[in-house]
Amino acid sequence: MDLKKNGSSPVLTDPAPLNSSRLGLPSNIKPYSSAAQAYSSGLYSTKPRRKAILGKLDDVRANGWLDAMKSSSPPRRQPNKDYISEPAIDENDMAYHKWLMSYPSALTSFEQIISSAKCKKIALFLDYDGTLSPIVDNPDLAIMSNAMRSAVKHASECFPTAIISGRSREKVYKFVKLTGLCYSGSHGMDIMCPVTKFDSTGGHPNCIMTTDEQGKEVHLFQPASEFLPMINEIFSSLVDITKDIVGARVESNKFCVSVHYRLVNKEVWPEVAQRVVNLLEDYPRLRVTHGRKVLEIRPVIDWNKGKAVEFLLESLGLSNREDVLSIYVGDDRTDEDAFEVLRESNRGYGILVSSIPKETNAFYSLRDTSEVMKFLKSLVRWKKLDGDA
């Protein structure tokens, strides 16, 4: 990575593809993910950053943050006024249909999916925002519909099921309100799941046995617990430095913090990014990932939703088994780590929820949350009819 002069202040430029050594990461700490590298420009170094390197808004632009912020969530599509009288050929639709050839709909490919699940046990992993509840402006109002809740409930009665969210575990549980599932909050950094007799996670450091709200024995795994004071501190600072930015909102997700800019005027996005960058200069053990109109500040540890899937499979006694097919449904960049784990280990399928073409490690796609619900219902129907999954 070169230091170049941009006007009077130096900026970081990125001429070569990113890899761990270029980022100066110890081998046990990987950058966010290979998929994430395509979206960001490697601000995740564990080395203390030189102060004043990122001192201008131009620097935020130069580091690809703005591009990542602009592409972080598809704009809502306007209904086509002319559609009824003259169905125009929509370029976006054409691009989407072309993309579907590489990432077919999990609904139209349902037979294919279940044929690979024959005589296997399906394990289901579900992201929350944008997957089980549609994206809305106010994160507190991302309520799951009763119909979706019922679909998830029935699915969880047929298959071991885990919800894996960037939200705090407590918050996502309040939204989902179903017992008998595993919950993983803070992008996999806070996992609670029932103790099973096959469970082999007990040996993990930071994994303790405790009881849940209903008094049931559970395993609680919090690999970033030492970061809690730091996260609380940065949460307060982020609230403070964004309080004058109209529409900005900071959300505590226990082991990570979200800075939402969905409701911030686009002109001000660079300012939001710059303030976050400046603050993070003092926190080399924290990094930022880009979600859907949200900057997610999280500990630099070798843990993500992909690792959480592996942990959960172990916990459910389903890891390293030929007779298990994992299905992970998610819409966001952080879900790519889980898609990648399944793709690389050949242990199942990622399904990306997206209505626009996106680069992804998933195998299949679903257009929106209503298609996710249809897919869950189809799985349950198949399980009840077929019974050998």
Ligand SMILES: O=P(O)(O)OC[C@H]1O[C@H](O[C@H]2O[C@H](CO)[C@@H](O)[C@H](O)[C@H]2O)[C@H](O)[C@@H](O)[C@@H]1O
């Ligand atoms: O892993 P997830 O469950 O997908 O969580 C990722 C982030 O989801 C939430 O933000 C997103 O959904 C909000 C409600 O629809 C929307 O307003 C926001 O723009 C989206 O980014 C959550 O509020 C974040 O804290 C999570 O990091």
